Amino acid sequence: MRETALPDPTLPENSPSARARRAALTIMAAAAVVLLPTACDYAIATPSTGDYGQGAGQGSGQGTGGHGGHSVTPTTVRTVPAGNTQELEPTEEETAADEETAADQATSQEETATAEETAGAEEPGAAEDTDPAEDTTTGETTTAPPVAPPPAAGGLEILGDxxxxxxxxxHTGFQDAxxxxxxxxxxxxxxxxSPSLLITDAPATVAVGEKFTLQVSTRNLVRDRFLGAAAGGYYRESSFLTEDGIQRGHFHTACRMLDSLDVAPDAEPAPEFFLATQDNQGGAAPDQVTVPVNAMPSAGTAQCAVWAGDGSHRVPMMQRANQTPAFDIVRITVE
Structure with a gap:
């Protein structure tokens, strides 16, 4: 709050010394309003006490002013974001004081200039000490440094997100890499x-050129979301759940002939059979789906795999790392 200077009864009201004294007090009063940067770079509209985020929103930043866990010292000084040098709206008391001192300052431009020179002589360095722009930059960090993400468990730093x-x-949504x-x-x-599935029935042996079927049971999978990979829907959208928290998506079935049972197969060649099932069925309860499979072209061992996918073909995420993904595999002898 600004203080209004009282007239000195020992000085004539319109004497040069009286005018100079009034001008000096006006400058000192105006300089009393400073801008204080806050620790969280957050504007506080009204004074508050205690800790932010306490009460009903404890620890979540939902209390007065947000930012849970930051302590605020009671104060009547309004604050603005750190480094901000904009002028604050004056209070009613400050406005009244401004109107009263403005009448004295409006006497004449020449008298004001003279008074400022006199005040400068009486109070050396006063303007420099109370310059708001310098107060918000000198000795303070105007911009908060970027905060690095916390390291993962075990002290590992992430490579990026x-x-x-x-x-x-x-990536453009097409199958390029x-x-x-x-x-x-x-x-x-x-x-x-979390979604899961299981191949509940599959033939042990089939003949070359013979079509067959697989029985697949899915749980916690609503099969209503499929963005065509060939149409640019591959890895194109995020994963989404229903209102009941069930994964939206579909499941895939693929069968390929294995060249060897001793080493991992080459993942590049396309499988002999591939099908995505999006039938607008499924849900929280387990059900059964019959998948028709085309005939295998040659004798050997066929590997048939089934796995769930979200709307954009990714294997659904799991809450824990030790949960088994939604997939299953069987081997079928082709004679």
């Missing part, structure tokens, strides 16, 4: 609602 540092071209996919992972279901 977007494509900003990748040298690869952005190497690319960098910037789409967010999206929603992950709770452990009790």
């Amino acid at each position: 977007d494509c900003s540092t990748s040298d690869l071209d952005p 190497p690319r960098c996919v910037a789409i967010a992972f999206g929603e992950v279901a709770a452990a009790a609602q």
Whole structure:
């Protein structure tokens, strides 16, 4: 709050000394309003006490002013974001004081200039000490340094969480690679609602050129979401759940002939059979789906795999790392 200077009864009201004294007190009063940067770079509209985020929103930043866990010292000084030198709106008391001192300052431009020179002589360095712009920059950090993400468990630092540092071209939704996919992972279901599936029936042996079927049971999978990979829907959208927390998506079935049972197969060649099942069925309860499979072209061992996918063909995420993904595999002898 600004103080209004009282007239000195020992000085004539319109004497040069009286005018100079009034001008000096006006400058000192105006300089009393300073801008104080806050610790969180957050504007506080009204004074508050205690800790932010306490009460009903304890620890969540939902209390007065947000930012849970930060302590605020009671004060009547209004604050603005750190480094901000904009002028604050004056209070009613400050406005009244401004109007009263403005009448004295409006006597004449020449008298004001003279008074400022006199005040400068009487109070050397006063303007420099109370300059608001300098107060918000001198000895204070005007911009908060970027905060690095916390290290992962075990002290490991993440390599990144977007494509900003990748040298690869952005992924476009088509089946091209190497690319960098910037789409967010999206929603992950709770452990009790994570999708799962199982091949419940498959032939042990089939003849070359013979069609067959697989029985697949899915749980916690609503098969209503399928963005065509060939149409640019591959890795194109994030994962989403239903209102009940069930994964939306579909499941895939693929069968390929194995060249060897002793080494991992080459993943590049396309399988002999591939099918995506999106039948607008499924849900939390387990059900059964019959998948027709085309005939295998030659004798040997066929590997048939089934795995769930979200709307954009990724294996659904799981709440925990030690949960088994939604997939199953069987081997069938082709004679």
